[in-house]
Amino acid sequence: MTAAPLHPDTLGTLCGLFRARVAATPDQVAYRQFDEVRGTWISFTWTQVAAEVARWQAALAKEGLAPGDRVAVMLKNSVEWVIFDQAALALGLVTVPLYLDDRPDSAAYILDHADARLLLVEGKFQHKKLAEIAGSAKSLQRIVSLVAPDNGLADWSPRFVVATDWLAAAVGTPLPERALSADLLASIVYTSGTTGRPKGVMLTHENLLWNAFYASQCADFGPHEVFLSFLPLSHTLERTGGYYLPMLLGAEVAYARSIAQLAQDLQAIRPTVLISVPRIYERVYGRIQDGLAKKGLLARLLFKLAVRVGWRRFEREQGRAGWHPELLLWPLLHKLVAGNVTQKLGGRLRLAISGGAALSPEIAQVFIGLGVPIYQGYGLTETGPVVCVNRPDSNVPASIGQPMPGVEVKIGDNDELLTRSRCVMRGYWKDEAATRAMIDAEGWLHSGDQASVDAHGHYAIIGRIKDIIVLNNGEKVPPTEMESTLLLDPLFDQVMIVGEGKPFLAALTVLNEEHWQAFAASLHVDPRQPAALRDPRVVKALTQRVAHHLRHFPGYAQIRRLHLELKPWTVDEGLLTPTLKVRRNQVLDRYRAVVEAMYADFARG
Numbered sequence: 001m002t003a004a005p006l007h008p009d010t011l012g013t014l015c016g017l018f019r020a021r022v023a024a025t026p027d028q029v030a031y032r033q034f035d036e037v038r039g040t041w042i043s044f045t046w047t048q049v050a051a052e053v054a055r056w057q058a059a060l061a062k063e064g065l066a067p068g069d070r071v072a073v074m075l076k077n078s079v080e081w082v083i084f085d086q087a088a089l090a091l092g093l094v095t096v097p098l099y100l101d102d103r104p105d106s107a108a109y110i111l112d113h114a115d116a117r118l119l120l121v122e123g124k125f126q127h128k129k130l131a132e133i134a135g136s137a138k139s140l141q142r143i144v145s146l147v148a149p150d151n152g153l154a155d156w157s158p159r160f161v162v163a164t165d166w167l168a169a170a171v172g173t174p175l176p177e178r179a180l181s182a183d184l185l186a187s188i189v190y191t192s193g194t195t196g197r198p199k200g201v202m203l204t205h206e207n208l209l210w211n212a213f214y215a216s217q218c219a220d221f222g223p224h225e226v227f228l229s230f231l232p233l234s235h236t237l238e239r240t241g242g243y244y245l246p247m248l249l250g251a252e253v254a255y256a257r258s259i260a261q262l263a264q265d266l267q268a269i270r271p272t273v274l275i276s277v278p279r280i281y282e283r284v285y286g287r288i289q290d291g292l293a294k295k296g297l298l299a300r301l302l303f304k305l306a307v308r309v310g311w312r313r314f315e316r317e318q319g320r321a322g323w324h325p326e327l328l329l330w331p332l333l334h335k336l337v338a339g340n341v342t343q344k345l346g347g348r349l350r351l352a353i354s355g356g357a358a359l360s361p362e363i364a365q366v367f368i369g370l371g372v373p374i375y376q377g378y379g380l381t382e383t384g385p386v387v388c389v390n391r392p393d394s395n396v397p398a399s400i401g402q403p404m405p406g407v408e409v410k411i412g413d414n415d416e417l418l419t420r421s422r423c424v425m426r427g428y429w430k431d432e433a434a435t436r437a438m439i440d441a442e443g444w445l446h447s448g449d450q451a452s453v454d455a456h457g458h459y460a461i462i463g464r465i466k467d468i469i470v471l472n473n474g475e476k477v478p479p480t481e482m483e484s485t486l487l488l489d490p491l492f493d494q495v496m497i498v499g500e501g502k503p504f505l506a507a508l509t510v511l512n513e514e515h516w517q518a519f520a521a522s523l524h525v526d527p528r529q530p531a532a533l534r535d536p537r538v539v540k541a542l543t544q545r546v547a548h549h550l551r552h553f554p555g556y557a558q559i560r561r562l563h564l565e566l567k568p569w570t571v572d573e574g575l576l577t578p579t580l581k582v583r584r585n586q587v588l589d590r591y592r593a594v595v596e597a598m599y600a601d602f603a604r605g
Helices: 014-024 046-062 079-090 104-114 124-136 154-159 163-169 205-216 236-249 262-269 278-293 297-317 325-344 361-369 432-438 479-487 513-522 530-534 536-549 584-590 592-604
Strands: 029-035 040-045 070-074 094-097 118-121 142-145 160-162 185-190 200-204 226-229 252-255 273-276 351-354 374-379 386-389 408-411 416-420 445-453 459-464 492-498 505-511 559-565
Touching: 014 046, 014 079, 014 205, 014 236, 029 046, 029 079, 040 046, 046 079, 046 163, 070 079, 070 104, 079 094, 094 104, 104 124, 104 185, 104 200, 142 163, 154 160, 160 163, 185 205, 200 205, 205 236, 205 386, 226 236, 226 262, 236 252, 236 273, 236 386, 262 325, 273 278, 278 297, 278 351, 278 361, 297 325, 297 361, 361 374, 408 445, 432 445, 459 479, 479 492, 479 505, 479 536, 492 584, 505 513, 505 592, 513 536, 530 536, 530 559, 536 559, 559 592, 584 592
Parallel strands: 029 252, 070 094, 070 118, 094 185, 118 142, 142 160, 226 252, 226 273, 273 351, 351 374, 505 559
Antiparallel strands: 029 040, 185 200, 374 386, 408 416, 416 445, 445 459, 492 505
16 A cells, blocks of 8 residues: 655655655555567666666766756656656756757757756757757756767767766765755746746745645545656646656656557556646547547437536536436446547546646536546646646536645736745746746735636636737737637647737638648638638638637627648747747747738728
8 A cells, every 4th residue: 555645844855755755665666667679668666766866866976066056857758857856856956857849949048048067868869959959058067868879979079978878987976965955946947938038937845845745635646546647747747746746645657658659558557647738638639529520420419418418427426416317328328438438548547637728618528528537727837836726526627726725826906816835936047037027025926817716716717918919999808718719620720819909800820731631622622732721712611610619709809810821830940839839929920921911901801
């Protein structure tokens, strides 16, 4: 049996948490990951992980790094990520996580801004990026690669070393005794920043440890939980919820191989806990809808009935509805429809957490109706990150839930959500002005998100102060909800609504190529011709389709012009953040001439 969650008061630091976990359950499986060479999943006990942490700690100590020095990690989710982090923390070093697929110029900026002394990389394809990264990051004294490069790195080879050689050379290095405290800086996490350069969020041991502890009190975690980790560990939601929280619980974490192999990994691991961003659930929802479109009328009707009856069942379990005769159909509908979906997720999922962005209530209702237990939450990198989350016994899918224990939340001026707790960051690295603008004199962090709260204390995000579009008639439009509504249509892969200072709204859209083929053919338009995207029949039909989706929004919040493309916006182009959020200013800069032309065309018409 797994011991009860450890308590921050007795642990002090994140490395104190690790030591306590090793002592409490030394022979229990801690991590599982796929070994490409052996072609099988391999397990690591807490004792085995501790032995590796000691080796890496010696290698870091041999580099002569001092407490407070920054060390960066650019790995996919793996036990090596955890080992490196724990080895660094035990020496009082500060971990700076980087996204594996971040652009070289962005990674170089972060390394240089953080004055990182050492960088750990995956290897293989990353080595193509390293020359550019290393050339800009002047403070780097060492680059450690898990994998030996296939090509020469002669230009900066004195700083480069393969991990096996680096670790072997440090055998016997004495480990320094370092006094660590809860208020010590543990990590600088650079926000992906939809506008401007990313800012370095300074998070202490206390911030992250207490956030994980508060999260552990929000559900009845069982003795043998298995987490499937695929949201990048450079994302603070995964780091706290998928790394420090399982360590508190003594749970097992399995590392997914890739998003492309997620379906197979769900079957192999059969997780009980899954942490994700809405995009993953949206993709699964899209595949379900595509599958239904190819089936007969009876299958589609059964699916809708299963969702409706499952939702009734959920509402009754939540105490918000009474018994209904349709509930008698649930055992049959579960066998015929819902069970097929839950089995594809491994068959024993108890908690599916969604955070990082808003999850469409429609998508949440479909999954919950089918028996997939989705709980939406809310947080910021600056808050360690979780602020609010729905609970199994109090789940309102259209909300972000209630504040976690120990976390204060209130609504301030302009409906802004404010929060205060021991999880709130120390501040922004090298940016006191931004820190003062974010955290007021009373310790309240100003989120920039607008919120409402119901009678039961469930909060809902209703917009973002800076993202609000103000039309030239003074009407204010929060575009995010409208964009989310349009993205429920599988024809649209990416959408950004524009109209600041204009007489009406317009939308820049990227179409799904497969669905575009069928849509164009239905209008007798050749989808292979670039001009087809400007064909008046296509534009008219899609404008009507968009209007139908947005029919429940106010009259002034309607889309009157569309720009259609098939080429996706990407991270490499700087149009998306590493967490796949649209960089609104950059997209607008790219399409400024297109946007102006849409409005000029309307004026002429």
